[in-house]
Amino acid sequence: MISRDGSIRWIEGREKIVEYDEQGRPSRMVGTIIDINERKQAELRLQRSEEEFRLTFEEASDAIFWADATTGILINCNGAAEKMLEIPREVIIGKHQTWLHPPEMAEHFAALFRESVAINKPVANVEAIVISKSGKRIPVHIKHAVTNVGGRDIIHGVFRDISELKHAEEEKLALERQFHQAQKLESLGVMAGGIAHDFNNLLQSILSNMELASMRLAPDSVPQKYLANAMISGRHASHLTNLMLTYVGKGFIAKNKLNLNELIMENIEMLKTAALAAVSIKLHLVAEQPIILADEAQILQVVMNLLTNAAESIEEQPGIIKLTTRIQNCDRTFLAASLLNEKPEPGNYLVFEVCDNGCGMSKETISRLFDPFFTTKFAGRGLGMSAVLGIIRAHHGALFVDSEIGKGTTFKVLFPMPESVQSGTVQEPIQPVPEKNAFTENQLTGAVLVVDDDKSVLKACARMVKLCGFTVITAHDGIDAVAKFRKHAEEIVAVLMDLTMPNMDGITAMSEIYGIRPDMKVILASGFNEVEVSERIASQPPSGFIRKPFSFKELEEKFRSVMPGDLPCR
Numbered sequence: 001m002i003s004r005d006g007s008i009r010w011i012e013g014r015e016k017i018v019e020y021d022e023q024g025r026p027s028r029m030v031g032t033i034i035d036i037n038e039r040k041q042a043e044l045r046l047q048r049s050e051e052e053f054r055l056t057f058e059e060a061s062d063a064i065f066w067a068d069a070t071t072g073i074l075i076n077c078n079g080a081a082e083k084m085l086e087i088p089r090e091v092i093i094g095k096h097q098t099w100l101h102p103p104e105m106a107e108h109f110a111a112l113f114r115e116s117v118a119i120n121k122p123v124a125n126v127e128a129i130v131i132s133k134s135g136k137r138i139p140v141h142i143k144h145a146v147t148n149v150g151g152r153d154i155i156h157g158v159f160r161d162i163s164e165l166k167h168a169e170e171e172k173l174a175l176e177r178q179f180h181q182a183q184k185l186e187s188l189g190v191m192a193g194g195i196a197h198d199f200n201n202l203l204q205s206i207l208s209n210m211e212l213a214s215m216r217l218a219p220d221s222v223p224q225k226y227l228a229n230a231m232i233s234g235r236h237a238s239h240l241t242n243l244m245l246t247y248v249g250k251g252f253i254a255k256n257k258l259n260l261n262e263l264i265m266e267n268i269e270m271l272k273t274a275a276l277a278a279v280s281i282k283l284h285l286v287a288e289q290p291i292i293l294a295d296e297a298q299i300l301q302v303v304m305n306l307l308t309n310a311a312e313s314i315e316e317q318p319g320i321i322k323l324t325t326r327i328q329n330c331d332r333t334f335l336a337a338s339l340l341n342e343k344p345e346p347g348n349y350l351v352f353e354v355c356d357n358g359c360g361m362s363k364e365t366i367s368r369l370f371d372p373f374f375t376t377k378f379a380g381r382g383l384g385m386s387a388v389l390g391i392i393r394a395h396h397g398a399l400f401v402d403s404e405i406g407k408g409t410t411f412k413v414l415f416p417m418p419e420s421v422q423s424g425t426v427q428e429p430i431q432p433v434p435e436k437n438a439f440t441e442n443q444l445t446g447a448v449l450v451v452d453d454d455k456s457v458l459k460a461c462a463r464m465v466k467l468c469g470f471t472v473i474t475a476h477d478g479i480d481a482v483a484k485f486r487k488h489a490e491e492i493v494a495v496l497m498d499l500t501m502p503n504m505d506g507i508t509a510m511s512e513i514y515g516i517r518p519d520m521k522v523i524l525a526s527g528f529n530e531v532e533v534s535e536r537i538a539s540q541p542p543s544g545f546i547r548k549p550f551s552f553k554e555l556e557e558k559f560r561s562v563m564p565g566d567l568p569c570r
Contacts, residue, residue, distance in 0.1 A: 478504025
């Protein structure tokens with residue numbers, strides 16, 4: 001009804017017949033009107049409250065579960081809970097609350113549930129895992145509290161899916177690990193490169209002086225034999241420095257067409273010597289011809305080092321090592337998981353896989369596996385796996401390692417397959433055949449500027465240059481070299497210069513010399529590979545490059561290859 005003030009009030013009317021006429025029909029009625037406005041308002045408030053609760057409960061983005069506080073039995077859940085578990089609520093209701101979690105975690109969450117009931121206080125940000133119907137493990141944050149509904153204590157749990165948050169945290173951690181790994185590799189690379197450079201200088205001085213001494217001895221003399229053995233050891237030492245340079249991608253590399261299957265088959269007997277008799281090697285080689293552009297000696301080194309690592313992991317137990325090749329098209333996402341910081345471009349790759357059933361490796365061991373000088377072997381040098389990493393980097397490849405303690409290890413190496421190689425259009429480089437003439441048969445002459453910051457190397461190289469027939473002018477760094485060249489520019493016919501020097505390096509000094517005489521023949525000497533040196537030169541390149549440590553014969557041949565044929569001879 002509408003009251004006098006215009007407001008609407010709820011009433012309830014009741015009627016009662018009190019008199020009838022002679023025909024038995026009702027003739028008088030008594031009615032009562034009861035004001036039920038407050039009760040009706042209360043009912044409407046309750047109805048509105050229930051609707052609001054229903055909307056809040058059902059439309060919540062977080063999964064909500066109700067469980068009986070005494071028994072732990074689930075008595076209700078919302079639509080978000082159904083969606084999370086991929087199960088209708090009819091199936092969920094009636095299960096114990098521990099059913100939501102993985103079996104191995106059930107007791108832990110049962111205890112947590114009992115603790116929440118006992119303290120009767122809200123608990124927030126409990127991290128847990130729930131299992132969906134499809135078996136998906138969903139990380140969640142749980143906020144739960146004990147409440148009373150209709151005289152019954154229940155646990156009200158709000159489960160927030162934190163999968164995206166976890167993924168973001170994992171990506172952040174991965175980036176941090178990658179950054180720290182890059183810093184570590186850069187530091188190790190600087191160290192390895194520095195050691196190799198200094199060691200190459202020492203070897204250049206040692207080997208040059210031994211070679212010069214050898215030239216003054218009779219071929220059949222006893223000291224000659226001792227010197228020959230010492231020079232062989234020196235060359236082996238040079239190989240070790242190249243391993244360190246290979247680690248930082250600066251070692252010597254000569255790429256040609258290479259069939260990896262053929263390389264493995266040709267060297268299988270030698271490869272078998274790396275394994276114990278109880279270890280069998282099984283080959284699973286792709287039927288197609290896996291041609292890549294690569295340095296054969298270095299790729300064989302990769303195969304040998306990985307095979308040796310696998311064989312030693314098997315220790316004394318009988319084991320199996322599988323060598324597999326296959327061709328695989330790799331996308332950017334797949335290649336992003338490579339252990340190398342430099343991620344190659346998507347495309348077709350030759351996959352070389354070495355799988356063993358040995359002792360496996362821990363995550364800590366894997367994280368240090370490719371560090372120079374790191375080894376778990378009593379007698380290991382710790383350079384083999386470092387060289388593997390450097391060789392793969394130099395070939396713009398990718399590397400993956402999968403290992404578990406007690407379950408073996410799988411190394412997966414990817415080498416890019418350029419389209420020109422895949423189509424078979426790559427031609428072998430044609431090496432020019434030097435013509436024999438009067439010039440090559442005679443001794444060289446003229447003045448040569450020899451530049452090196454290491455005094456012992458400078459002296460040894462100066463003696464070797466003199467033996468070629470030249471007169472020698474020496475300089476101890478780039479600044480000194482430019483000054484000496486300005487003074488003797490007309491008489492100097494060639495420059496032999498070290499690449500890495502203080503004050504002014506070889507590239508800068510070479511540029512200054514070309515500014516004085518663009519036709520000058522400049523030979524750069526370095527322990528680094530020629531490709532790496534070339535990438536650092538922005539202007540006129542050197543006439544030649546010689547890699548330290550070099551021999552007298554190599555030096556003489558280099559001079560003859562860069563000098564003009566009409567050079568005066570003696």
